[in-house]
Amino acid sequence: MPVDNYLGVPLHRPKVAFFEFTACEGCQLQILNNEATLLDFLSLVEVVAFREAMTERSDDYEIAFVEGSITRADEAKRLKEIRKKAKVLVAMGSCACFGGVNQLKNRFNNNKWVKEQVYGKFPVESEEARPLEDVVTVDLNIYGCPIKKEEVEKIVTNLVLGKSVSHPKYPVCMECMANENICLYKMGEPCLGPVTRAGCDAWCPGSRFGCWGCRGPADAANVEQIISIMEEHKFSADTIIDRLECFGGFKKFAGELKKRTAKSKSKKKRAAK
């Protein structure tokens, strides 16, 4: 049942809409995936558009949750229209925040080759994969690939109650230590936990799977230091680059490391000659 009051304060049920661009639609699915609290969650808001789940749709909404990255002109146009209508535009998930895995194709700097790899000569429209903020102003980011439902619920509750929404400034590593997990470096696995923004409760390291940085850098993350730590642990430059460039949040650092590695390789080659 819809909640009218919260702690005696009358509650406004905002109209919310969900949209998706180039993505796996997994983040929207995560919203439906929290069966235990889904009904409570839905009582806080009025869903007016959610194509993956409902046929009715309306253009009258206050909060737009947008999943996916932008890879086509019609998507950019549609996103701008959404921006005009929404009071609050929320980028949901790594694809929307950083380009996500979609931006991995940008690294070739050769869109023609990328298209030919998959479609041969068949004409397909696709541009570079961009995060939402490259096209419109984004009011709020919800990080993660996929987003964590508990975190979304907390953020939406705060939005509805008019409370401020803030992300942890510290890295995943702190959550991981607090959970008393065995450090993956001790088990010989690479991990970006020390530089990635917390909030996921060390989801992957908690499963003994090193962090790939899907939530992007924490405030004041010392990425250079983690690169040298990984080098000390004898991880190859390729392994470090794979992690840094996977979701787009550490793109800048991956790019710099690539340049540096290419330089030292050509230096070695010259020395060998």
Next chain:
Amino acid sequence: MKISCDIKVKHLSRVEGHGNIHIKIKGGRVTEAQWEVVETPRFFEAMLVGKKWDNAPWICGRICGICSIGHTLASIRAVENAFGIVPSEQTRKLRLLLKHMETLQSHVLHLYFLAAPDFLNTGSVFPLIKSHPDVVARAARIKLLANDACDIIGGRRMHPTTTVVGGFTMLPDRCKLESLKRRLEEAVTDLHRTAELFRSFPVPDFVRETEFVSLRGNGEYPFIGGDLVSTDGVRMKEHDYKKMTNEYTVARSTAKWARLSRESFAVGALARLNNNFAFLHPAARELSESFGLRPVNHNPFMNNIAQLVECVHVTLESIAMINEFLDNEWDEPRQAVKHKKGKGVSAVEVPRGILYHCYEFDSAGKIVRSDCVIPTGQNHANIQHDLTELAAQSASMGRKDAEIELLAEMLVRSYDPCISCSVH
């Protein structure tokens, strides 16, 4: 006789991804009946080039939000096949259990949240929260159970974390498996109630002879690896998947389409059931018979019932598997991986049908070429041919516009398409 209509459904709702339906009837004749796939491509096959082998399952799982576990497992199997790794019996069974729970989760999502609203005259599951609270609560209960199971085994319900080449990073907690078993036993009752609900829905009377493609079980209902078969009598090995799919491009679709012996074929729960009826759990087979669902069934709307039958099958088989796990000690979860140059193919039955992943590696273990053939991609041509037939039938029967539109939408939904997956 239906004189004329012009139906345009842009971005069909309650399916994963973006597809359009156009049906135009003029003077009693169908002038257009089109299924369009307008999803934006993501180019997974290109983005993998140059990446090390361990990236493949992690990245490829993200082809799909609904069946990320299936993609991850298909990807892992392809890498293992390329490197000549044979998973231990424990790993094989644990992967199957995880797969079963994804199948249960996905089928229940489709049956209740995507398909049922059409039969209960609503546009979504949301109004049902008030009008049919017990139905929604039951759907949520089964879905939650299946999702929790994926958390317990795969580390997380979407884009799993414990599943790696060589095995698992860690094994499920035994107490959690025990409680999972109890919840699965309770779910059997919920599934029987689900069957009662679906028995009250009229299945549209529509039959079009179709070729059905799936894995063929070797003593058990197939999910991970095996021979490829069709109801037209084709049988092939996993590594010959390209001859089974024959992908081609079509102007109105960003997904590739497929064909085998005819102009189109179908994959999915109905195809699996049509090819492997004898391997279903006896209780699932009995349920199937009670719906009049026997091989070879050519009504695409019966895919919903086939999914329901599979829910019962995977639930009962999972209970037996957990019992076996609890009776035995755990072995090592993971074996060492040694990469080598070569090519690996894998075929896995995911909720929407047979899925193929194929990678070619260089001697450094880096991907030189990759290829993924998605179930919904294989279904697009069949959806198109069904739609053409449905439009022609509707024209001759003089159906009303709204009725044609709803039937066309229901037809596409019965395939439970995963459109963004098919474009990848």
